[in-house]
Amino acid sequence: MTPQLIYNHSIEDSDIHNLCEDLVQYSDIAPKYYERFDVKRGLRNADGSGVIAGITRICMVHGYVMSEGERQPIPGQLIYRGYDINDLIENAEREDRYVFEEVAYLLLFGRLPNGADLERMTRSLGVRRELPPGFLVDSIMQSPSNNIMNKLARSILSLYSYSDVTENTTIEDEMSIALDLIAKMPILMDGAYQAKRHKYDNASLIMHPLRPEENTAESILSLIRNDRSYTKAEAQLLDTLLALHADHGGGNNSTFACRVATSSGTDPFAAYTSAINSLKGPRHGGANIKVIQMLDDIKAHVAHWENEGEVADYLTKILRKEANDGSGLIYGMGHAVYTLSDPRAVILKRKAMALAAGKEIEREFRLLDTVEKLTPELMKSVRGNDKVVCANVDMYSGLVYRMLGIPDELFTPLFATARMVGWAAHRMEELLTGKRIIRPAYKAIAKSKEYVPLCDR
Structure with missing residues (x-):
């Protein structure tokens, strides 16, 4: 059989259209079934509260109380490891310092850092930002993507190949990988953005050398601005936004995706990629x-x-x-x-x-x-x-x-850069305490059918 004959007998676009119209019909599920079997669509209860799928010490999101079966609104609270986000932000403001690295330390290690701890954390992220030799050119520049989130996901999967420890990791291995990825996210994001601009927007390729002395917010502004200049007020505002996005409990879509993947026993790079792919969606990070x-x-x-x-x-x-x-x-x-x-x-x-x-x-x-x-x-x-x-x-x-002069294409990637901290914290909690694969049930409603031989269809 010649290649031309193979093509002539393949499923073509016109066939796909008709087949998909059939699929819509075969996939129809009447709303009554969800009510009959008490299905928690979106893992939400009828009163809007979430179905409890796990327990966490990392983060609490609180916005209402239940009183006699009714939802009573209250001012929202975001609690990191028992500390109100308002206290964390306001104390950093009062002391005129940055807060994201402090939040990262708290979420990852379970306690607030002292001065020496915080200095070590900031310095550690600074020296871990460097990508493996050749990675920027081979994995990012050679295959740019028009979507930065897709490129971030591919880049993290590619970093698997450069890691000495990938499978059967210890918690110490996991923490080292997490710190590496948290540090490298701004570099991966900027590289993907510059490659995209160069190929798809016909713009000049501008790549700055790293400055290990800069913290996360400073690094981001320094990398994406052509002149590398920024004010402290600008960096502190971005730093606050990163801290606010660092975590939002185990039930948000991307963190849950990370925990589901983790519960299967997969490697950290695959689990974090699952989270990034989830965050990309317009109902979530987009x-x-x-x-x-x-x-x-x-x-x-x-x-x-x-x-x-x-x-x-x-x-x-x-x-x-x-x-x-x-x-x-x-x-x-x-x-x-x-x-x-x-x-x-x-x-x-x-x-x-x-x-x-x-x-x-x-x-x-x-x-x-x-x-x-x-x-x-x-x-x-x-x-x-x-x-x-x-x-x-x-x-x-x-x-x-x-x-802050940040391009629209980087809005969701910046969200991912901050949320990598929360994903890492929840992955490690899942590894330490989960111990079971997360596997919800789906009710099958398809009727039994008698098989029809191929010649009779």
């Missing part, structure tokens, strides 16, 4: 891009941003699926756990507003503030929904990145 796109759309269609009536009219169109992307969603509003407030959004908004004061971008922050203020009442009037909703961290994080 949500900050959606907020920025929505903000740009509002700016283009509302003439007077300070006029709440004009803003409310356009938000109403969005809710009615008549504007923006037609989804009916006001991105950046609402959260699965937080009700009255998301502590990350509160902290970020406060710090961002202070840095934006007097600058042109202050108008955009005030526009988002108006969206945050108007949305709850508009949702009630348009949808008849009395659910308490608040702004989540995505409402402000994208505009903060933009204020």
